[in-house]
Structures are given as C-alpha cells and as structure tokens.
Amino acid sequence: KSVTAFAPATCANVAVGFDILGFSFDGVGDTVTLKRRLDNKIIIENIDSPEIIPLNPEKNTASVVIKKLCEDLNIQTGFSISIRKGIALGSGMGGSAASAVAALVACNEFLLNPLSLQELSFYALFGEEAACGQKHADNIVPCLFGGMTLIQSSDPIHIVELPVPNLNCILIHPHLKIETKHARGVLKNELPLKDYVKQSANTSSFIAALYQGNYDLLKKSSQDFLIEPQRAHLVPGFYEVKNAALNSGAIMSSFSGSGPTLFALADTQIDAKQIAENMQKEFLKLEIKSEYWIAKM
Ligand code: HSE
Numbered sequence: 001k002s003v004t005a006f007a008p009a010t011c012a013n014v015a016v017g018f019d020i021l022g023f024s025f026d027g028v029g030d031t032v033t034l035k036r037r038l039d040n041k042i043i044i045e046n047i048d049s050p051e052i053i054p055l056n057p058e059k060n061t062a063s064v065v066i067k068k069l070c071e072d073l074n075i076q077t078g079f080s081i082s083i084r085k086g087i088a089l090g091s092g093m094g095g096s097a098a099s100a101v102a103a104l105v106a107c108n109e110f111l112l113n114p115l116s117l118q119e120l121s122f123y124a125l126f127g128e129e130a131a132c133g134q135k136h137a138d139n140i141v142p143c144l145f146g147g148m149t150l151i152q153s154s155d156p157i158h159i160v161e162l163p164v165p166n167l168n169c170i171l172i173h174p175h176l177k178i179e180t181k182h183a184r185g186v187l188k189n190e191l192p193l194k195d196y197v198k199q200s201a202n203t204s205s206f207i208a209a210l211y212q213g214n215y216d217l218l219k220k221s222s223q224d225f226l227i228e229p230q231r232a233h234l235v236p237g238f239y240e241v242k243n244a245a246l247n248s249g250a251i252m253s254s255f256s257g258s259g260p261t262l263f264a265l266a267d268t269q270i271d272a273k274q275i276a277e278n279m280q281k282e283f284l285k286l287e288i289k290s291e292y293w294i295a296k297m
Contacts, residue, residue: 100127
C-alpha cells in the first residue's frame, strides 16, 4: 500500500505578524508518498527536486516528523518516503513545513487518521526545529489548516482560524537563497517600546480588517515596523520590488516568511499579472531572475 499527500506553500508573518500569522498558497507545494516497509526503518527513497535536499533521515523534515510520530504512537512499521519538491528550499515559501506536513498527513492516513490537525501541528513543529533550529508554527499551521491562521500559543499549540480576504496573492521568488536560520539570526532580541506599540496597533487592526473585510484598513495596517527593516538588506532591490507592487495597485507587500520571496495582495479587479511583471522588472534591473505565482487567497 502507498499513500500520497500534497501540502501547499505558505506565506508566514504576513508583514505584521512575525511568527504568529500565515496563510496557505494553493497551486504550488510538495508531494510526499509513503510506502510501508517491513523492516521498521524510515528511509528517504527518492527526492525529485532540482536541488540537493538532505537524504539523511535525521535531517530531512519529512522523515524527522514521521519518526517522532511513530515513536510516540508506538507504530511498529517502517516507511519509504518519496518527496517531490515543488517549493525551493530557502525560498521563504514554507518548503520545510510543506514536506513535513505532507509526510504527516500521508502517515496519518496510513494509520486511519487517529490524529487531529491540531495534533499533527505538534509533530510538524519538530520538522521546523530540524530545519532551522526553532519551532516556529506560522508555516506549518496554515499549511495544515489552509486559509489564514493565527498562532495564539505554540506551546501548547492553540490556533485561531481567521477570515480569508477575497484577494489575489502574488508570490515572487527571486533566484536567491536565504536560510531561515540566517534570517532569524540577523534579528535583534530587543526592540524599542515605541516600535512595539506601533506594531501591535497594526497587528490588531490588521486582524480587525480581516473580520470586517475592510481592505482600506488592511492597507493602513500593513506596515511592519519590527522585522522587515531588519531583513530588507538580505534581498537586493527589496524596497524597489515592494514599491513596484504598491505602485501597481497592490494593497500590501512584504517578505513571504523570511524571504527572499515577496508576496503582494491585490483586489481581484486589479491585474495581478501586471503587478507581478512590474515586480519582476525591478529584480531584472539588478540582473536577478525570478519566477512568480498568482492564486486566489
Ligand atoms: N516566522 C518565520 C520567520 C517564518 O520569519 O523567521 C519562516 O518562514
């Protein structure tokens, strides 16, 4: 028997919600197939990816999470894991989370679904820890639940599913690589109180805007005072690309997760392809190639 599961890309932080907000992005993602083994081993059999992904089962997020789940549930079976990576590693599109989530969903299906999505999130966090050293939940939770999510607490995990705005999302991935570990390493541990006040005002009104379906308020609340300014230097042309999106009619734009991918949200009446192409042009001025995806949120 074999089971295959797909898990989508995710856009974490959503500008104003570092480590707490995220949404799923359909249309691009990772696919994991599990086959049962009789020798109780968990091995990576095959990875279909243009890049080098860890084959070592102690390092690959898909095998790490399955191993933990099987140990905890005392499952006496092994699995061969095949991974088709749709999401580039180090892209900021939740690639490590998607492999872990697809593996867990397939494993849960194998076991006739004993675990809830909430319980699967607990296991997926071990994949994030293996990938970047920290159990941030803002990719795995929207990846598992879909839509827009808020992590009220990650230990114990408590999730709030938020209203999804009726907007298009553009993800633009410049062909650069940023390890999440590095992008977290550049962040200061202490921040000025006045920035905290401005940011918490924006985060709160951003969430209010989602409940109200108020895109003017969403736009007003979308400036990140804490994280974006500390990471902008990691991507050449970051502000030019972001401004190209805003000047082409996007409601907001920022890093997707820890970058280098940027996201932009736009009204469905606005030409999303034009926004993406204008963003792409800014990268091209710096001789940086990029690819983009557009999907309804
Ligand atoms: N919240 C995490 C970060 C997301 O920005 O470091 C990583 O995809």
